[in-house]
Amino acid sequence: MAAQPIYLKQMELGPMQNFVYLVGDPVARQCVVVDPAWEIDTILDTARADGMTITGALVTHTHQDHVGGSLEAWGLPGRVPGLEELLGRVPVKVYVHKAEGEFLRGFGSDLVRVDANDTLSVGRLTLTFLHTPGHTPGSQCFLVDGRLVSGDTLFIGSCGRTDLPGSDAEAMYYSLTQRLAALPDETVLLPGHNYGGPTSTIGAEKRANPFLRFTSLAEFLRVVGGSRLRI
Numbered sequence: 001m002a003a004q005p006i007y008l009k010q011m012e013l014g015p016m017q018n019f020v021y022l023v024g025d026p027v028a029r030q031c032v033v034v035d036p037a038w039e040i041d042t043i044l045d046t047a048r049a050d051g052m053t054i055t056g057a058l059v060t061h062t063h064q065d066h067v068g069g070s071l072e073a074w075g076l077p078g079r080v081p082g083l084e085e086l087l088g089r090v091p092v093k094v095y096v097h098k099a100e101g102e103f104l105r106g107f108g109s110d111l112v113r114v115d116a117n118d119t120l121s122v123g124r125l126t127l128t129f130l131h132t133p134g135h136t137p138g139s140q141c142f143l144v145d146g147r148l149v150s151g152d153t154l155f156i157g158s159c160g161r162t163d164l165p166g167s168d169a170e171a172m173y174y175s176l177t178q179r180l181a182a183l184p185d186e187t188v189l190l191p192g193h194n195y196g197g198p199t200s201t202i203g204a205e206k207r208a209n210p211f212l213r214f215t216s217l218a219e220f221l222r223v224v225g226g227s228r229l230r231i
Helices: 040-049 082-089 098-110 169-180 202-208 217-224
Strands: 007-013 018-025 030-034 053-058 093-097 111-114 119-122 125-131 140-144 147-151 188-191
Touching (some): 007 040, 018 125, 030 040, 030 119, 040 082, 082 098, 093 098, 098 111, 169 217, 188 202
Parallel strands (some): 030 053, 053 093, 147 188
Antiparallel strands (some): 007 018, 119 125, 125 140, 140 147
16 A cells, blocks of 8 residues: 555644644654643654654744643633743754744753744655735745644634734735735645644635635725624
8 A cells, every 4th residue: 555645634633623633654663742731642653653753843933822831821821831831841843933933942952943934854845935024024835745833823724813912914814815825725724723623725715715715905804803703
C-alpha cells in the first residue's frame, strides 16, 4: 500500500472548542503541532501512537487559548498548560510571527520568529507561513499540501473577532479578501475552532461565508464594527 502523502490529525481539545493539529510526513515520521494549548498528554500520546515525532510547534497567534497561560483576560478561571508544558516534555522550536514574538520571549532560544512567505520543511513536506493580521497583529495561517490551517482568521461561515485589543478590522478585511480568497478554491480549510464544523474549502467559503463576500472595505467595516465575532 502506498504511503499517504501527508499525516494530519485534527483534535478538538479544551472547553473552547479549539482545534489542535498534528501535520507532517508519514514517511519521515516527523510532524509539527499547531496551537498546542490544551491537553498536552493527548497531543503527545496521539503522535506517539501513530509513530510520529513532533519536531516543532506552530503558533497561529498568541491568545491564551492557543498558546497557554492565564485565562483571566477572557473572564475565566484557571491557567492553560500550553507551550510551557509542551517544551518541558519535548525539545522543539516554537514558530511565531515576528509581530507577536515579544509575547513569547520567555521561551528564549526555543523561539523562532517568522515572516510572511517563510517556509518550513517537515520531512518531505514544505509548509508556508501566511501573515493574516486582523484578529491579532501577528495572526498567521499555514499552507501545506493544498490545506490551510487558518487559526482564528477564517472559520467555517465566519471569521475571527476584531473587537479585541490588538485587533484591526481593516487588516482583517484585506487578509480575508486579498490573501485567503486568492487561494485556489479547492484548498481545504482547517479552522482554529469548531464553530461551524471541522473542515470546508476556500471555494465553499467564498460562496457561503458572508465575511468573504464583501465587495468593499466600507461595507465590511459597517458590519464588523457593530458585531462581536467569535474568539
